[in-house]
Structure formats: structure tokens, C-alpha cells
Amino acid sequence: MCLVGLHMQTMAGIDYITSKAAGADEEPLATSIVSAGRYDGEAQDPESLIYSGQGGNADKNKQASDQKLERGNLALERSLRKGNGVRVIRGEEDPASKTGKIYIYDGLYTISESWVEKGKSGCNTFKYRLVRVPGQPPAFGFWKAVHKWKEGLMTPRRGLILPDITSGVESKPVSLVNDFDDEKGPSYFTYISTLKHTEAFRITQQHPATGCSCRGLCAPDELPEEFNLPAPLLISAKNFGNVARFMNHSCSPNVLWQPVICEGNGEPVVHIAFFAIRHIPPMAELTYDYGVSLTSEARDGSLLHGKRQCNCGSVKCRGSFG
Numbered sequence: 001m002c003l004v005g006l007h008m009q010t011m012a013g014i015d016y017i018t019s020k021a022a023g024a025d026e027e028p029l030a031t032s033i034v035s036a037g038r039y040d041g042e043a044q045d046p047e048s049l050i051y052s053g054q055g056g057n058a059d060k061n062k063q064a065s066d067q068k069l070e071r072g073n074l075a076l077e078r079s080l081r082k083g084n085g086v087r088v089i090r091g092e093e094d095p096a097s098k099t100g101k102i103y104i105y106d107g108l109y110t111i112s113e114s115w116v117e118k119g120k121s122g123c124n125t126f127k128y129r130l131v132r133v134p135g136q137p138p139a140f141g142f143w144k145a146v147h148k149w150k151e152g153l154m155t156p157r158r159g160l161i162l163p164d165i166t167s168g169v170e171s172k173p174v175s176l177v178n179d180f181d182d183e184k185g186p187s188y189f190t191y192i193s194t195l196k197h198t199e200a201f202r203i204t205q206q207h208p209a210t211g212c213s214c215r216g217l218c219a220p221d222e223l224p225e226e227f228n229l230p231a232p233l234l235i236s237a238k239n240f241g242n243v244a245r246f247m248n249h250s251c252s253p254n255v256l257w258q259p260v261i262c263e264g265n266g267e268p269v270v271h272i273a274f275f276a277i278r279h280i281p282p283m284a285e286l287t288y289d290y291g292v293s294l295t296s297e298a299r300d301g302s303l304l305h306g307k308r309q310c311n312c313g314s315v316k317c318r319g320s321f322g
């Protein structure tokens with residue numbers, strides 16, 4: 001099909017595009033819906049949902065009328081025939097949120113069927129069943145699982161080793177979990193949330209001798225005493241550390257690490273900060289790329305081969321790290 005015209009329509013609850021194939025009529029196709037989660041049946045299954053069409057005034061204190069097969073409803077109908085993916089944002093009641101509601105982007109769905117039924121007002125309402133495209137990491141499903149844990153419906157949690165690795169240091173408990181193998185966690189480990197070594201490394205954006213923006217790293221021998229950054233800088237969290245100590249390596253990580261300089265007691269102090277590099281759904285494991293050491297051998301001239309076998313399971317897994 002050749003698209004010769006395309007424009008966006010934004011509707012409450014249903015977004016769609018109108019496309020026009022050469023020689024054919026304009027055809028709306030749904031691109032995304034927001035499921036408010038308040039209609040009957042728009043409910044709780046993380047793999048599918050039933051979405052009510054728009055219009056008919058059923059929720060506007062006006063005279064209710066039959067919904068019409070137009071705009072968003074027509075777009076959903078056309079998408080059912082076409083089989084295109086529709087992005088779904090699922091709304092949920094959440095007393096912890098200021099608005100009493102949160103919205104979770106839940107990925108791509110396709111529409112599997114539609115029908116008309118009488119709503120509470122006695123008027124015709126369009127209904128659409130949407131099914132989540134398989135193979136996507138859970139998002140709304142995670143959210144529901146968290147709530148079930150909170151309600152105590154799913155205890156004990158699979159692979160739970162310690163309910164709170166912080167021994168009360170953090171305001172919220174951080175569970176130590178291994179659902180991969182039988183290892184029971186470190187035999188000696190002290191959870192700390194403050195700096196153990198507070199010596200300040202003076203680092204500026206500009207190298208004081210060369211003037212370049214390497215933060216003192218390009219020519220460490222030429223650094224004056226007060227720019228004394230140990231190179232290589234080794235951070236060991238074997239026996240002491242915080243939650244970051246338990247973050248695993250992934251070849252498709254969702255987090256990136258960066259050294260940042262914070263002020264501590266009037267002195268610049270290096271911290272390793274973690275930044276999200278993509279959407280991270282609730283309860284998803286946080287991972288970063290450990291990289292490969294410079295001493296590792298080149299496998300095929302382009303990829304460096306790490307020393308440890310990688311079990312990250314990502315489709316882009318390099319097979320090794322470290």
C-alpha cells in the first residue's frame with residue numbers, strides 16, 4: 001500500500017492516524033489507547049483487556065445514546081481487520097499518587113475481536129478485546145505482581161534469601177533474591193549507605209597541565225599533587241556497599257554508570273551514579289554493562305571477549321564480560 005496522506009488525530013482515550021492509499025478512501029487506524037481501567041471488564045488481566053468504545057455520553061450526565069462507528073471506534077474496527085499493533089497505556093487507581101491514579105505504558109497489543117453490547121444506560125456500546133503481543137517484558141503485569149506481594153497473596157517470594165539486606169539502614173526493606181541458582185549470597189557483607197572512604201579526589205573538567213577536558217585522566221603523571229586521582233581507580237564492594245553492589249551485568253542494560261562529582265564537606269567527591277537509559281517497568285531488574293577489561297583478547301578483531309561467561313539472557317548477549 002502506498003501512503004499518500006497522513007495526519008494525526010488525538011482523542012480522549014484513543015489516538016489514531018488517518019491514512020489514504022492511492023485511489024482508496026481515507027482509513028483511520030488506531031495507534032494507541034489509554035485504558036482508564038474504570039469501565040466494567042477493562043480489567044485486571046495483564047495479558048489482555050476489554051476496551052469500551054467512545055461516545056454515547058454514557059459518563060457525561062447527558063442523555064445516553066448509542067455509540068457510533070466513527071472516529072476512534074472506527075479506527076479500532078479498522079485496526080482489528082488490519083491487525084496492526086496498538087500501544088496501550090493502562091490506568092490504575094493508586095492512593096499513593098497525588099491524582100489518585102497512575103498510568104503504565106504496557107507496550108503493543110493487537111485487537112482480537114469486537115462486539116456491541118448494551119451498556120448500563122441500555123444503549124449500544126462497542127467493545128474491543130486487545131491481546132498483548134507476546135515476548136515483551138511485563139510492565140502492567142509487574143505492577144499487579146507488586147500489589148499482590150503487598151497484599152501478601154504471593155508470599156513467600158520465589159528465591160527470597162533475606163527479606164532486608166540493609167538490616168533497617170534504608171527506610172524501605174530491600175530483599176535479597178536469587179531466582180537463578182542455589183547460591184545463598186555473600187557470606188560476609190555489611191550494608192552501608194554512606195561513604196566508607198571520604199578522601200576527596202580533586203577532579204576538574206579541564207586538565208590543569210594540558211587544558212583538555214579529560215578531567216585529569218589523559219596525562220595523570222603531569223597532575224599536580226592536589227589532582228591526585230588514582231589510576232586505575234578500583235572500587236571494591238565485596239564486603240561493604242549499598243544496593244548497587246548487587247546489580248548484575250547485562251549486554252542489553254537498562255542503566256548506565258557515570259562518575260559524577262558531588263560536594264562532600266566542601267570537597268569534590270567522586271560518586272558512581274546510575275542513570276536509566278530506557279523505560280524501566282516496575283520490578284524490572286536493574287542492570288548495567290560491566291564492559292570487558294583492556295587485557296581481554298579480541299575475539300574476531302572487532303569484539304572484545306570478556307573473562308566470565310555471561311548469563312544475561314539478552315538476545316544481544318556477547319557471551320562474556322569482565
Ligand SMILES: C[S@@+](CC[C@H](N)C(=O)[O-])C[C@H]1O[C@@H](n2cnc3c(N)ncnc32)[C@H](O)[C@@H]1O
Nearest residue numbers: 185186245246247248249250308309310311312
Ligand atoms: C557485583 S556482583 C553482582 C551481584 C551478584 N549476582 C551477587 O549476587 O552477589 C558481580 C558478580 O555477579 C555475577 N554476575 C553478574 N552479572 C552476571 C551475568 N550477566 N552473568 C553471569 N554472572 C553474573 C558474577 O559472578 C559477578 O562477578
